[in-house]
Amino acid sequence: MTLQTPAPTALSIRNAMLEMGDGDSKVIALDNVNLEVAAGEFLAIVGPSGSGKSSLLAVAGALSAPDSGSVSVNGQELAGLSQGKLAAFRLANIGFVFQSGNLIPALSAADQLRLVNKLSGGPRSFDPLPLLESVGMAHRASNRPGQLSGGERQRVGIARALVSGAKLLLVDEPTASLDRARSHEVVELLARESREHGVATIMVTHDHEVLGACDRVLEMVDGKLSAPVSVA
Numbered sequence: 001m002t003l004q005t006p007a008p009t010a011l012s013i014r015n016a017m018l019e020m021g022d023g024d025s026k027v028i029a030l031d032n033v034n035l036e037v038a039a040g041e042f043l044a045i046v047g048p049s050g051s052g053k054s055s056l057l058a059v060a061g062a063l064s065a066p067d068s069g070s071v072s073v074n075g076q077e078l079a080g081l082s083q084g085k086l087a088a089f090r091l092a093n094i095g096f097v098f099q100s101g102n103l104i105p106a107l108s109a110a111d112q113l114r115l116v117n118k119l120s121g122g123p124r125s126f127d128p129l130p131l132l133e134s135v136g137m138a139h140r141a142s143n144r145p146g147q148l149s150g151g152e153r154q155r156v157g158i159a160r161a162l163v164s165g166a167k168l169l170l171v172d173e174p175t176a177s178l179d180r181a182r183s184h185e186v187v188e189l190l191a192r193e194s195r196e197h198g199v200a201t202i203m204v205t206h207d208h209e210v211l212g213a214c215d216r217v218l219e220m221v222d223g224k225l226s227a228p229v230s231v232a
């Protein structure tokens with residue numbers, strides 16, 4: 001009999017509460033949220049507009065602190081870290097991928113990755129090609145974003161998010177501007193990168209067509225995370 005060691009927890013959120021706005025327009029964006037995501041797991045979060053999905057990504061990514069509750073990433077409790085330490089921790093441990101890929105227009109695909117390596121204090125000998133190769137973009141390494149399709153930009157954005165060896169990847173609506181075939185390609189790529197690199201990936205999406213590639217799907221409603229959603 002082989003005993004499998006459980007994958008380490010990459011993200012742990014406990015009893016997180018977050019209010020947004022003030023006075024009469026105050027809303028509870030996160031209402032006692034509890035979430036654990038294991039290394040290598042690909043989790044999708046769905047839910048209506050305004051239900052708190054972006055707020056959850058912001059808290060998981062150390063971009064906002066919850067009003068109460070705790071967040072830890074790779075075993076590091078985030079509360080109590082100074083702003084400087086938090087920024088360095090974020091750069092080394094958390095990758096972000098946004099809707100449009102969020103690439104810098106003037107830089108080639110290879111230079112997008114080189115810049116992140118430099119900012120995160122990576123090795124001088126860093127070679128962007130293997131990562132670009134892993135997302136199927138090595139042949140476009142010297143192209144700038146304006147010379148790439150939406151799906152290709154997303155691939156470069158995913159490679160860039162993995163440059164510093166981040167073990168937590170936060171992905172916001174990666175397929176919003178893509179057609180069905182490219183959406184599937186991008187989400188399959190996220191699934192593969194999560195598995196192969198042991199990265200915990202949380203993807204917020206409205207695109208129910210791509211949920212089959214995810215290990216787990218949760219729904220957010222009125223700031224609360226529901227039980228798992230079946231995607232069978």
Ligand SMILES: Nc1ncnc2c1ncn2[C@@H]1O[C@H](COP(=O)(O)OP(=O)(O)OP(=O)(O)O)[C@@H](O)[C@H]1O
Pocket residue numbers: 020021022027028029047048049050051052053054055056
């Ligand atoms: N800067 C802000 N000031 C006040 N309220 C805010 C602010 N940002 C978000 N909210 C409110 O917090 C709640 C959660 O918003 P959030 O952006 O997390 O939802 P979402 O599920 O990501 O929505 P969408 O799917 O439309 O992107 C909403 O009621 C929203 O109106």
